[in-house]
Amino acid sequence: MALKMYDLCGQEPERRFSPYCWLVKLVAAHKQLPLETTPLPFTDKASIAFADWKQLPVLTDGDTTVVDSWQIIQHLEAQYPAHPVAGSADAMGQAMLIKLCIEFNVMGPLLRSVILDIHDHLAPADAAYFRETREARFGATLEDLQGGRESHRVALYGALAPFRVTLKRQAWLSGGSVGLADLLLFASFMWARSVSDFQLLNADDPVYAWRDALFTQCGALTTDSVGYEFSDAGYSV
Amino acid sequence: MALKMYDLCGQEPERRFSPYCWLVKLVAAHKQLPLETTPLPFTDKASIAFADWKQLPVLTDGDTTVVDSWQIIQHLEAQYPAHPVAGSADAMGQAMLIKLCIEFNVMGPLLRSVILDIHDHLAPADAAYFRETREARFGATLEDLQGGRESHRVALYGALAPFRVTLKRQAWLSGGSVGLADLLLFASFMWARSVSDFQLLNADDPVYAWRDALFTQCGALTTDSVGYEFSDAGYSV
Known part of the structure:
Protein backbone atom coordinates (compact mmCIF):
# COMPACT_ATOMS: atom_id res chain seq x y z
CA MET A 1 0.00 0.00 0.00
CA TYR A 80 -9.26 -0.22 4.47
CA PRO A 81 -12.29 -1.01 6.64
CA ALA A 82 -10.48 -0.70 9.98
CA HIS A 83 -11.27 2.49 11.95
CA PRO A 84 -14.31 3.38 9.85
CA VAL A 85 -15.41 7.02 9.49
CA ALA A 86 -18.98 5.76 9.00
CA GLY A 87 -20.07 2.80 11.09
CA SER A 88 -22.81 1.59 8.75
CA ALA A 89 -24.19 2.01 5.25
CA ASP A 90 -26.83 4.44 6.45
CA ALA A 91 -24.23 6.51 8.32
CA MET A 92 -22.39 6.91 5.00
CA GLY A 93 -25.65 7.73 3.21
CA GLN A 94 -26.57 10.33 5.83
CA ALA A 95 -23.07 11.79 5.57
CA MET A 96 -23.80 12.69 1.94
CA LEU A 97 -26.78 14.73 3.15
CA ILE A 98 -24.69 16.38 5.88
CA LYS A 99 -21.95 17.16 3.35
CA LEU A 100 -24.53 18.91 1.17
CA CYS A 101 -26.03 20.77 4.14
CA ILE A 102 -22.53 22.12 4.83
CA GLU A 103 -21.87 22.97 1.17
CA PHE A 104 -25.20 24.75 0.68
CA ASN A 105 -25.47 26.53 4.02
CA VAL A 106 -22.08 26.89 5.69
CA MET A 107 -19.41 27.11 3.00
CA GLY A 108 -20.94 30.15 1.28
CA PRO A 109 -20.62 32.63 4.14
CA LEU A 110 -17.34 31.05 5.16
CA LEU A 111 -15.82 31.45 1.68
CA ARG A 112 -17.01 35.04 1.35
CA SER A 113 -15.38 35.84 4.70
CA VAL A 114 -11.91 34.78 3.56
CA ILE A 115 -12.02 34.95 -0.23
CA LEU A 116 -9.54 37.82 -0.56
CA ASP A 117 -7.25 36.15 1.98
CA ILE A 118 -7.23 33.03 -0.21
CA HIS A 119 -6.27 35.17 -3.19
CA ASP A 120 -3.48 36.87 -1.28
CA HIS A 121 -1.84 33.55 -0.41
CA LEU A 122 -1.67 32.28 -3.99
CA ALA A 123 1.20 32.38 -6.47
CA PRO A 124 0.69 35.13 -9.11
CA ALA A 125 -0.68 32.90 -11.90
CA ASP A 126 -3.03 31.15 -9.47
CA ALA A 127 -4.13 34.46 -7.97
CA ALA A 128 -5.13 35.78 -11.40
CA TYR A 129 -7.04 32.57 -12.18
CA PHE A 130 -8.76 32.61 -8.81
CA ARG A 131 -9.81 36.25 -9.10
CA GLU A 132 -11.19 35.83 -12.61
CA THR A 133 -13.20 32.68 -11.92
CA ARG A 134 -14.56 33.73 -8.50
CA GLU A 135 -15.46 37.29 -9.48
CA ALA A 136 -17.36 35.89 -12.46
CA ARG A 137 -19.14 33.37 -10.24
CA PHE A 138 -20.20 35.88 -7.59
CA GLY A 139 -20.58 38.98 -9.77
CA ALA A 140 -18.53 41.05 -7.33
CA THR A 141 -14.89 41.85 -6.63
CA LEU A 142 -13.02 39.81 -4.05
CA GLU A 143 -12.54 43.03 -2.12
CA ASP A 144 -16.27 43.72 -2.01
CA LEU A 145 -17.08 40.14 -1.07
CA GLN A 146 -14.64 39.98 1.82
CA GLY A 147 -15.52 43.57 2.77
CA GLY A 148 -18.91 42.26 3.91
CA ARG A 149 -17.34 39.73 6.24
CA GLU A 150 -19.04 41.05 9.36
CA SER A 151 -22.41 40.22 7.81
CA HIS A 152 -21.04 36.91 6.51
CA ARG A 153 -20.08 36.06 10.09
CA VAL A 154 -23.67 36.66 11.19
CA ALA A 155 -24.89 34.46 8.32
CA LEU A 156 -22.38 31.79 9.31
CA TYR A 157 -23.60 31.96 12.91
CA GLY A 158 -27.15 31.29 11.69
CA ALA A 159 -26.08 28.50 9.35
CA LEU A 160 -24.26 26.77 12.20
CA ALA A 161 -27.37 26.68 14.44
CA PRO A 162 -28.13 22.97 13.87
CA PHE A 163 -24.48 22.09 14.48
CA ARG A 164 -24.35 24.26 17.61
CA VAL A 165 -27.44 22.68 19.16
CA THR A 166 -26.24 19.19 18.26
CA LEU A 167 -23.02 19.91 20.17
CA LYS A 168 -25.05 20.98 23.20
CA ARG A 169 -26.72 17.57 23.18
CA GLN A 170 -23.84 15.24 22.34
CA ALA A 171 -20.03 15.37 22.34
CA TRP A 172 -19.52 15.16 18.60
CA LEU A 173 -21.58 15.75 15.47
CA SER A 174 -21.42 11.98 14.92
CA GLY A 175 -22.59 11.21 18.47
CA GLY A 176 -20.33 9.82 21.17
CA SER A 177 -17.15 9.71 19.12
CA VAL A 178 -15.62 11.53 16.15
CA GLY A 179 -16.95 10.47 12.77
CA LEU A 180 -17.43 11.66 9.24
CA ALA A 181 -19.96 14.39 10.17
CA ASP A 182 -17.29 16.00 12.33
CA LEU A 183 -14.58 15.73 9.70
CA LEU A 184 -16.86 17.22 7.02
CA LEU A 185 -17.44 20.44 8.95
CA PHE A 186 -13.95 20.61 10.44
CA ALA A 187 -12.37 20.48 6.95
CA SER A 188 -14.03 23.83 6.23
CA PHE A 189 -12.48 25.41 9.29
CA MET A 190 -9.04 24.04 8.34
CA TRP A 191 -9.56 25.64 4.94
CA ALA A 192 -10.29 29.05 6.48
CA ARG A 193 -7.48 28.79 9.01
CA SER A 194 -4.90 27.99 6.34
CA VAL A 195 -5.26 31.42 4.73
CA SER A 196 -6.98 33.79 7.16
CA ASP A 197 -6.74 35.20 10.66
CA PHE A 198 -10.38 36.35 10.52
CA GLN A 199 -12.18 35.08 13.62
CA LEU A 200 -15.19 33.14 12.43
CA LEU A 201 -16.44 31.96 15.83
CA ASN A 202 -16.79 33.48 19.23
CA ALA A 203 -15.14 31.67 22.15
CA ASP A 204 -18.46 31.00 23.88
CA ASP A 205 -19.81 29.11 20.86
CA PRO A 206 -19.98 25.32 21.41
CA VAL A 207 -18.69 25.00 17.84
CA TYR A 208 -15.53 26.82 18.96
CA ALA A 209 -14.74 24.30 21.73
CA TRP A 210 -15.54 21.42 19.38
CA ARG A 211 -13.18 22.83 16.74
CA ASP A 212 -10.37 23.22 19.27
CA ALA A 213 -10.87 19.70 20.58
CA LEU A 214 -10.75 18.23 17.08
CA PHE A 215 -7.72 20.33 16.15
CA THR A 216 -5.85 18.84 19.11
CA GLN A 217 -7.17 15.34 18.61
CA CYS A 218 -5.94 15.22 15.01
CA GLY A 219 -2.38 15.73 16.23
CA ALA A 220 0.50 16.67 13.97
CA LEU A 221 -1.65 16.68 10.83
CA THR A 222 -3.43 19.81 12.02
CA THR A 223 -1.19 21.25 14.72
CA ASP A 224 1.88 21.28 12.48
CA SER A 225 0.04 22.60 9.41
CA VAL A 226 0.72 26.10 8.08
CA GLY A 227 -2.07 28.50 9.01
CA TYR A 228 -3.35 31.03 11.50
CA GLU A 229 -4.49 30.61 15.08
CA PHE A 230 -7.97 29.57 16.09
CA SER A 231 -8.22 32.10 18.91
CA ASP A 232 -10.77 33.96 20.96
CA ALA A 233 -12.13 36.94 19.10
CA GLY A 234 -14.15 38.27 21.99
CA TYR A 235 -16.92 39.64 19.79
CA SER A 236 -20.60 38.80 19.98
CA VAL A 237 -22.91 37.98 17.11
CA MET B 1 -45.20 -5.89 24.83
CA TYR B 80 -36.45 -3.65 19.93
CA PRO B 81 -33.19 -3.76 17.97
CA ALA B 82 -34.59 -5.67 14.97
CA HIS B 83 -35.13 -3.56 11.83
CA PRO B 84 -33.05 -0.62 13.08
CA VAL B 85 -33.77 2.90 11.85
CA ALA B 86 -30.08 3.71 12.44
CA GLY B 87 -27.55 1.04 11.59
CA SER B 88 -24.83 2.22 13.96
CA ALA B 89 -24.16 4.60 16.85
CA ASP B 90 -22.78 7.25 14.52
CA ALA B 91 -25.83 6.97 12.25
CA MET B 92 -27.99 7.79 15.29
CA GLY B 93 -25.64 10.62 16.27
CA GLN B 94 -25.74 12.07 12.75
CA ALA B 95 -29.53 11.75 12.75
CA MET B 96 -29.65 14.26 15.62
CA LEU B 97 -27.82 16.75 13.40
CA ILE B 98 -30.13 16.02 10.47
CA LYS B 99 -33.19 16.41 12.73
CA LEU B 100 -31.91 19.84 13.77
CA CYS B 101 -31.12 20.83 10.16
CA ILE B 102 -34.76 20.04 9.35
CA GLU B 103 -36.10 21.89 12.40
CA PHE B 104 -33.99 25.01 11.80
CA ASN B 105 -34.23 25.21 8.02
CA VAL B 106 -37.24 23.28 6.70
CA MET B 107 -39.96 23.34 9.34
CA GLY B 108 -40.16 27.14 9.55
CA PRO B 109 -41.29 27.84 5.97
CA LEU B 110 -43.38 24.67 6.01
CA LEU B 111 -45.24 25.69 9.17
CA ARG B 112 -45.85 29.22 7.92
CA SER B 113 -47.32 27.79 4.71
CA VAL B 114 -50.03 25.82 6.51
CA ILE B 115 -50.40 27.52 9.90
CA LEU B 116 -53.93 28.81 9.31
CA ASP B 117 -54.94 25.44 7.89
CA ILE B 118 -53.77 23.81 11.12
CA HIS B 119 -55.89 26.27 13.09
CA ASP B 120 -58.93 25.60 10.95
CA HIS B 121 -58.80 21.87 11.64
CA LEU B 122 -58.74 22.20 15.43
CA ALA B 123 -61.58 21.98 17.94
CA PRO B 124 -62.62 25.45 19.20
CA ALA B 125 -60.68 25.40 22.50
CA ASP B 126 -57.56 24.11 20.74
CA ALA B 127 -57.93 26.66 17.95
CA ALA B 128 -57.98 29.53 20.44
CA TYR B 129 -54.93 28.14 22.26
CA PHE B 130 -53.08 27.61 18.97
CA ARG B 131 -53.83 31.09 17.70
CA GLU B 132 -52.76 32.79 20.90
CA THR B 133 -49.48 30.91 21.34
CA ARG B 134 -48.43 31.01 17.67
CA GLU B 135 -49.34 34.63 17.05
CA ALA B 136 -47.31 35.57 20.15
CA ARG B 137 -44.37 33.49 18.93
CA PHE B 138 -44.32 34.91 15.40
CA GLY B 139 -45.59 38.41 16.11
CA ALA B 140 -48.11 38.16 13.27
CA THR B 141 -51.61 36.86 12.69
CA LEU B 142 -52.10 33.36 11.34
CA GLU B 143 -53.80 34.96 8.33
CA ASP B 144 -50.79 37.14 7.59
CA LEU B 145 -48.36 34.28 8.08
CA GLN B 146 -50.16 31.90 5.74
CA GLY B 147 -50.90 34.77 3.36
CA GLY B 148 -47.20 34.80 2.51
CA ARG B 149 -47.20 31.16 1.54
CA GLU B 150 -45.98 31.74 -2.00
CA SER B 151 -42.78 33.22 -0.59
CA HIS B 152 -42.62 30.48 2.06
CA ARG B 153 -42.72 27.94 -0.76
CA VAL B 154 -39.71 29.61 -2.36
CA ALA B 155 -37.92 29.56 1.01
CA LEU B 156 -38.83 25.88 1.42
CA TYR B 157 -37.46 25.13 -2.04
CA GLY B 158 -34.15 26.70 -1.05
CA ALA B 159 -34.05 24.94 2.32
CA LEU B 160 -34.60 21.60 0.60
CA ALA B 161 -31.58 22.02 -1.71
CA PRO B 162 -29.28 19.64 0.21
CA PHE B 163 -32.05 17.05 0.37
CA ARG B 164 -32.83 17.46 -3.33
CA VAL B 165 -29.23 16.99 -4.43
CA THR B 166 -28.80 14.01 -2.09
CA LEU B 167 -31.79 12.37 -3.79
CA LYS B 168 -30.17 12.94 -7.18
CA ARG B 169 -27.15 10.98 -5.99
CA GLN B 170 -28.72 8.16 -3.99
CA ALA B 171 -32.15 6.53 -3.67
CA TRP B 172 -32.89 7.63 -0.12
CA LEU B 173 -31.65 10.27 2.30
CA SER B 174 -30.14 7.42 4.31
CA GLY B 175 -28.40 5.92 1.27
CA GLY B 176 -29.49 2.69 -0.42
CA SER B 177 -32.47 2.01 1.83
CA VAL B 178 -34.95 3.95 3.95
CA GLY B 179 -33.62 5.06 7.32
CA LEU B 180 -34.10 7.63 10.02
CA ALA B 181 -32.99 10.57 7.84
CA ASP B 182 -35.88 9.79 5.49
CA LEU B 183 -38.43 9.41 8.27
CA LEU B 184 -37.35 12.69 9.89
CA LEU B 185 -38.09 14.74 6.78
CA PHE B 186 -41.12 12.70 5.72
CA ALA B 187 -42.81 13.27 9.09
CA SER B 188 -42.93 17.00 8.26
CA PHE B 189 -44.71 16.33 4.98
CA MET B 190 -47.22 14.05 6.73
CA TRP B 191 -47.85 16.92 9.15
CA ALA B 192 -48.59 19.35 6.31
CA ARG B 193 -50.70 16.86 4.39
CA SER B 194 -52.90 16.12 7.40
CA VAL B 195 -54.28 19.66 7.46
CA SER B 196 -53.59 21.36 4.14
CA ASP B 197 -54.08 20.99 0.42
CA PHE B 198 -51.40 23.60 -0.29
CA GLN B 199 -48.92 22.18 -2.79
CA LEU B 200 -45.49 22.46 -1.24
CA LEU B 201 -43.52 20.72 -3.99
CA ASN B 202 -43.56 20.72 -7.72
CA ALA B 203 -43.90 17.39 -9.50
CA ASP B 204 -40.47 17.67 -11.15
CA ASP B 205 -38.72 17.98 -7.77
CA PRO B 206 -36.81 14.82 -6.77
CA VAL B 207 -38.16 15.39 -3.27
CA TYR B 208 -41.67 14.98 -4.70
CA ALA B 209 -40.95 11.51 -6.14
CA TRP B 210 -39.17 10.51 -2.93
CA ARG B 211 -42.17 11.62 -0.85
CA ASP B 212 -44.58 9.64 -3.03
CA ALA B 213 -42.41 6.53 -2.86
CA LEU B 214 -42.20 6.71 0.91
CA PHE B 215 -45.94 7.37 1.23
CA THR B 216 -46.62 4.17 -0.69
CA GLN B 217 -43.91 2.15 1.04
CA CYS B 218 -45.31 2.93 4.49
CA GLY B 219 -48.58 1.26 3.52
CA ALA B 220 -51.78 1.59 5.52
CA LEU B 221 -50.18 3.83 8.16
CA THR B 222 -49.92 6.65 5.63
CA THR B 223 -52.28 5.72 2.82
CA ASP B 224 -55.24 5.25 5.18
CA SER B 225 -54.51 8.35 7.24
CA VAL B 226 -56.82 11.36 7.13
CA GLY B 227 -55.36 14.18 5.04
CA TYR B 228 -55.11 15.79 1.62
CA GLU B 229 -53.55 14.55 -1.59
CA PHE B 230 -49.89 14.90 -2.45
CA SER B 231 -50.53 15.91 -6.05
CA ASP B 232 -48.90 17.75 -8.92
CA ALA B 233 -49.20 21.47 -8.52
CA GLY B 234 -47.74 22.31 -11.91
CA TYR B 235 -46.13 25.54 -10.72
CA SER B 236 -42.46 26.45 -10.92
CA VAL B 237 -40.34 27.98 -8.21
Missing part, protein backbone atom coordinates in the same frame (compact mmCIF):
# COMPACT_ATOMS: atom_id res chain seq x y z
CA ALA A 2 1.24 3.45 -0.90
CA LEU A 3 -1.36 6.18 -0.65
CA LYS A 4 -0.39 9.42 -2.36
CA MET A 5 -2.46 12.53 -2.87
CA TYR A 6 -2.04 15.72 -4.86
CA ASP A 7 -2.90 18.51 -2.45
CA LEU A 8 -3.80 22.08 -3.40
CA CYS A 9 -1.26 24.63 -2.15
CA GLY A 10 -0.74 28.36 -2.05
CA GLN A 11 2.38 30.32 -2.96
CA GLU A 12 4.17 28.43 -0.19
CA PRO A 13 4.09 24.68 -0.92
CA GLU A 14 3.30 23.93 2.71
CA ARG A 15 0.21 26.16 2.81
CA ARG A 16 -2.53 23.62 2.01
CA PHE A 17 -5.95 25.20 1.84
CA SER A 18 -8.48 23.07 -0.10
CA PRO A 19 -11.36 21.92 2.13
CA TYR A 20 -11.80 18.85 -0.05
CA CYS A 21 -8.12 17.91 0.28
CA TRP A 22 -8.35 18.54 4.02
CA LEU A 23 -11.30 16.19 4.23
CA VAL A 24 -9.36 13.35 2.62
CA LYS A 25 -6.34 13.98 4.87
CA LEU A 26 -8.57 14.00 7.96
CA VAL A 27 -10.30 10.79 6.89
CA ALA A 28 -6.97 9.06 6.21
CA ALA A 29 -5.66 10.18 9.61
CA HIS A 30 -8.83 8.95 11.33
CA LYS A 31 -8.29 5.59 9.65
CA GLN A 32 -4.62 5.62 10.68
CA LEU A 33 -3.54 5.36 7.06
CA PRO A 34 -0.21 6.92 6.06
CA LEU A 35 -0.84 9.37 3.22
CA GLU A 36 1.93 11.08 1.31
CA THR A 37 0.95 14.43 -0.19
CA THR A 38 2.40 16.35 -3.12
CA PRO A 39 1.63 20.09 -3.22
CA LEU A 40 0.18 21.38 -6.47
CA PRO A 41 -0.93 24.92 -7.35
CA PHE A 42 -4.33 25.67 -8.94
CA THR A 43 -2.98 26.21 -12.44
CA ASP A 44 -0.83 23.10 -12.65
CA LYS A 45 -3.27 20.84 -14.47
CA ALA A 46 -0.51 18.98 -16.32
CA SER A 47 0.58 17.05 -13.24
CA ILE A 48 -2.84 15.47 -12.85
CA ALA A 49 -3.59 14.99 -16.55
CA PHE A 50 -2.92 11.26 -16.02
CA ALA A 51 -6.10 11.15 -13.95
CA ASP A 52 -8.18 12.74 -16.72
CA TRP A 53 -9.41 15.20 -14.13
CA LYS A 54 -8.79 18.87 -13.41
CA GLN A 55 -9.53 19.24 -9.73
CA LEU A 56 -7.87 18.21 -6.51
CA PRO A 57 -7.71 16.00 -4.59
CA VAL A 58 -6.41 13.17 -6.78
CA LEU A 59 -5.41 9.99 -4.97
CA THR A 60 -3.22 7.16 -6.16
CA ASP A 61 -3.31 3.89 -4.27
CA GLY A 62 -0.65 1.74 -5.89
CA ASP A 63 -1.81 1.39 -9.50
CA THR A 64 -5.29 2.73 -8.81
CA THR A 65 -6.19 6.39 -9.36
CA VAL A 66 -9.25 7.86 -7.62
CA VAL A 67 -10.57 11.39 -8.14
CA ASP A 68 -13.19 13.43 -6.23
CA SER A 69 -13.00 13.61 -2.45
CA TRP A 70 -16.24 11.68 -1.92
CA GLN A 71 -15.12 8.85 -4.19
CA ILE A 72 -11.77 8.81 -2.44
CA ILE A 73 -13.48 8.43 0.94
CA GLN A 74 -15.58 5.56 -0.42
CA HIS A 75 -12.40 3.94 -1.75
CA LEU A 76 -10.57 4.25 1.57
CA GLU A 77 -13.54 2.99 3.57
CA ALA A 78 -13.98 -0.03 1.28
CA GLN A 79 -10.32 -0.96 0.89
CA ALA B 2 -47.94 -3.33 24.41
CA LEU B 3 -46.85 -0.07 22.83
CA LYS B 4 -49.36 2.75 23.20
CA MET B 5 -48.97 6.38 22.20
CA TYR B 6 -50.99 9.52 22.79
CA ASP B 7 -51.24 11.16 19.39
CA LEU B 8 -52.17 14.81 18.74
CA CYS B 9 -55.45 15.16 16.85
CA GLY B 10 -57.59 17.86 15.32
CA GLN B 11 -61.32 18.37 15.68
CA GLU B 12 -61.79 14.97 14.09
CA PRO B 13 -60.09 12.29 16.23
CA GLU B 14 -58.68 10.61 13.13
CA ARG B 15 -56.93 13.75 11.85
CA ARG B 16 -53.44 13.28 13.32
CA PHE B 17 -51.14 16.17 12.51
CA SER B 18 -48.15 16.39 14.88
CA PRO B 19 -44.84 15.88 13.01
CA TYR B 20 -43.28 14.51 16.19
CA CYS B 21 -46.08 11.97 16.63
CA TRP B 22 -45.78 11.08 12.93
CA LEU B 23 -42.08 10.47 13.39
CA VAL B 24 -42.67 7.95 16.18
CA LYS B 25 -45.41 6.20 14.20
CA LEU B 26 -43.14 5.99 11.14
CA VAL B 27 -40.26 4.63 13.21
CA ALA B 28 -42.49 2.02 14.87
CA ALA B 29 -43.82 0.95 11.45
CA HIS B 30 -40.27 0.74 10.05
CA LYS B 31 -39.40 -1.51 12.98
CA GLN B 32 -42.56 -3.57 12.39
CA LEU B 33 -43.79 -2.83 15.91
CA PRO B 34 -47.53 -2.68 16.53
CA LEU B 35 -48.37 0.68 18.08
CA GLU B 36 -51.78 1.56 19.41
CA THR B 37 -52.59 5.27 19.34
CA THR B 38 -55.04 7.31 21.40
CA PRO B 39 -56.06 10.67 19.92
CA LEU B 40 -55.68 13.66 22.21
CA PRO B 41 -56.40 17.33 21.49
CA PHE B 42 -53.89 20.12 22.32
CA THR B 43 -55.69 21.33 25.42
CA ASP B 44 -56.20 17.95 27.08
CA LYS B 45 -53.19 17.98 29.39
CA ALA B 46 -54.99 15.97 32.10
CA SER B 47 -54.77 12.71 30.15
CA ILE B 48 -50.98 12.86 30.09
CA ALA B 49 -50.47 14.28 33.58
CA PHE B 50 -49.32 10.80 34.67
CA ALA B 51 -46.24 11.33 32.47
CA ASP B 52 -45.40 14.65 34.16
CA TRP B 53 -45.15 16.15 30.71
CA LYS B 54 -47.29 18.49 28.65
CA GLN B 55 -46.45 17.66 25.07
CA LEU B 56 -47.13 14.81 22.72
CA PRO B 57 -46.07 12.19 21.87
CA VAL B 58 -46.15 10.23 25.11
CA LEU B 59 -45.42 6.52 24.83
CA THR B 60 -46.20 3.74 27.26
CA ASP B 61 -44.46 0.42 26.86
CA GLY B 62 -46.02 -1.87 29.44
CA ASP B 63 -45.20 -0.18 32.75
CA THR B 64 -42.64 2.20 31.25
CA THR B 65 -43.55 5.75 30.19
CA VAL B 66 -41.33 7.61 27.72
CA VAL B 67 -41.80 11.24 26.65
CA ASP B 68 -40.20 13.28 23.85
CA SER B 69 -40.07 11.83 20.35
CA TRP B 70 -36.27 11.57 20.30
CA GLN B 71 -36.22 9.70 23.62
CA ILE B 72 -39.00 7.44 22.38
CA ILE B 73 -36.97 6.57 19.27
CA GLN B 74 -33.94 5.78 21.46
CA HIS B 75 -36.16 3.58 23.61
CA LEU B 76 -37.60 1.68 20.66
CA GLU B 77 -34.21 1.21 19.05
CA ALA B 78 -32.66 -0.08 22.28
CA GLN B 79 -35.53 -2.32 23.38
